[in-house]
Amino acid sequence: ExxxxxxxRYLITVTxxxxxxxxxxxxxxxxxxxxxxxxxLGLRQIYYSMNVEVTDKGDVPEGYKVSRKEKRNFPLIxxxxxxxxxxxxxxxxxxxxxxxxxxxxxxxxxLTVL
Amino acid sequence: xxQVKQNSPSLSVQEGRISILNCDYTNSMFDYFLWYKKYPAxxxxxxxxxxxxxxxxxxxxxxxxLNKSAKHLSLHIVPSxxxxxxxxxxxxxAGTDKLIFGTGTRLQVFP
Numbered sequence: 629e630x631x632x633x634x635x636x637r638y639l640i641t642v643t644x645x646x647x648x649x650x651x652x653x654x655x656x657x658x659x660x661x662x663x664x665x666x667x668x669l670g671l672r673q674i675y676y677s678m679n680v681e682v683t684d685k686g687d688v689p690e691g692y693k694v695s696r697k698e699k700r701n702f703p704l705i706x707x708x709x710x711x712x713x714x715x716x717x718x719x720x721x722x723x724x725x726x727x728x729x730x731x732x733x734x735x736x737x738x739l740t741v742l
Numbered sequence: 743x744x745q746v747k748q749n750s751p752s753l754s755v756q757e758g759r760i761s762i763l764n765c766d767y768t769n770s771m772f773d774y775f776l777w778y779k780k781y782p783a784x785x786x787x788x789x790x791x792x793x794x795x796x797x798x799x800x801x802x803x804x805x806x807x808l809n810k811s812a813k814h815l816s817l818h819i820v821p822s823x824x825x826x827x828x829x830x831x832x833x834x835x836a837g838t839d840k841l842i843f844g845t846g847t848r849l850q851v852f853p
Binding site: 672673676724728730 | 746776785833834840841843
């Protein structure tokens with residue numbers, strides 16, 4: 629089954645404690661990205677990757693890091709989480725960037741930073 | 743600066759009636775528009791799309807209309823069903839540039 633998986637689905641942590649949210653896709657997609665969803669703000673892109681070892685900032689990259697060492701994996705790293713990073717996070721993948729190709733989203737990770 | 747706007751945060755429609763969800767955009771370079779649907783505890787899923795060379799695209803009960811001069815698109819669901827209750831996001835892109843999402847509209851279809 630074609631899918632994007634994220635782990636963990638739910639996470640409660642404290643300010644400053646480094647964490648990683650994993651993302652993996654099994655569709656051999658070149659393009660992967662991370663979004664956060666906040667009330668009244670919709671989905672905003674954090675980082676994206678056009679291919680292995682190629683990553684770039686989205687609209688709200690501050691406080692986040694990513695890596696793309698393998699095509700299928702695109703982890704999101706919060707080196708020192710803060711309460712304003714409490715949000716719902718989605719990983720997505722597609723064959724191409726932009727809107728001409730369907731993006732497939734993971735189920736989401738709800739993060740709470742105390 | 744919100745380039746894609748969904749001014750109605752929520753919409754309530756009776757089953758069997760038409761649901762109309764609206765979306766406005768500001769960037770005239772956008773040439774591809776999409777609607778995604780999101781159920782609670784799930785990721786968004788693709789619903790329907792339209793390119794700027796068309797003004798209408800239909801897929802079953804779902805039709806998207808694009809008015810380029812007004813920079814406006816809408817999603818029509820006819821007839822609406824309780825299973826359509828979800829959050830709907832419109833999104834737009836310029837070529838292979840990233841997708842820009844709207845803020846979402848929560849649709850509730852009641853019996």
